[in-house]
Amino acid sequence: MSEVVYSGVKFTKMKKSDQRGDKGHGSQPEPGITVEDVTYAEVRFGRVGEKHQQEPATERVPVSFQDTKSQRTEDGHRNLQLALLIISILVLVIIITVSLLFALNSSGDRNTEEVCEDCEPGWEYLSGKCYFFSTDTHTWDESQKLCVSMKAHLAIIDNEEEQNALMLEVKNKMSDDEHKFWIGLTDKEHEGTWLWADNTSLVKSFWLNIQPDDWKGLNDEYPDGEDCVRMGERNYMGGSFTGWVDTACNRNFRRICEKDSCNITNDA
Structure with missing residues (x-):
């Protein structure tokens, strides 16, 4: 049996004011009894022991919250x-820029290499530079000035490849044991502090045997010692022309002048 609901049911309640009495169901109240009407908006009847089932509550989400969440997503x-x-565009720009720089550098290197292999008449291309081997002789200071007048300087040797290339050329040009050549290395400013003609410090050296020794001469003919460097001294132990020798700067030798081979292009 289903639950029965009555709505708007009115019940009459009697209240005895001073004496108790009961005339039976449906009789008029006796004097002294107050009558009160009680109305119930809803009355439910059901079987004893029957469980009342409530409809499950439905969770309602405010529409405004759902809209905000969707908008944020x-x-x-x-x-x-x-x-x-944005990241894709930046990566693409970087790739294009690097590619262009690489192409320009490669092209520049090829052009420089092709042009810079040419040297002026009387100069020889060796190990990436132009060199002038003189036949006249002068002191170290005079030789440096003559090189400067040719927009160059006495040779500065930075690595073994350059040293070997110059020594081979010196060997071919030495028709006499005294045909030695000045290079741009000296310690005349401070003894033992070797500097190149451009005032850069000596990093890698190619001294012959026990050199440098700052020799004063057999009869003290070099009172200032030996402060300038030459090439072309025979290595008496190996029979070659390898190595540097320090000697007095006022002696007269040939010279090796050096300049960047690209100077031809720049001058033009």
Whole structure:
């Protein structure tokens, strides 16, 4: 049996004011009894022991909250797409820039290498530079000035490849044991502090045997010692022309002048 609901049921309640009495169901109240009407908006009847089943409550989400959450999700997707687009553009720009720089450098290296292999008449291309081997002789200071007048300087040797190339050329040009050549190395400013003609410090050296020794001469003919360096001294132990020798700067020798081979292009 289903539950029965009555709505708007009115019950009459009697209240005895000073004496108790009961005339039976449906009789008029006796004097002294107050009558009160009680109305119930809803009365439910059901079987004894029957459980009342309530409808499950439905969770309602405010419409405004759902709209805000959806809007935030859409905004997040748009921001992510925009960030990925910007990153892709930046990566593409970097790749294009690096490619262009690499192409320009490669082209520049090829052009420089082709042009710079040419040297002026009387100069020889060796180990990436132009060299002038003189036949006249002068002191170290005079030789440096003559090189400067030719827009060059006494040879500065930075590595073994350059040293070997110059020594081979010196060997071919020495028709006499005294045909030695000045290079741009000296310690005349401070004894033992070797500097090149451009005032850069000596890093890698190619001294012959026990050199440098700052020799004063057999009869003290070199009172200032030996402060300038030459090439072309025979290595009496190996029978070659390898190595540097320090000697007095006022002695007269040939010279090796050096300049960048690209000077031809720059001068033009």
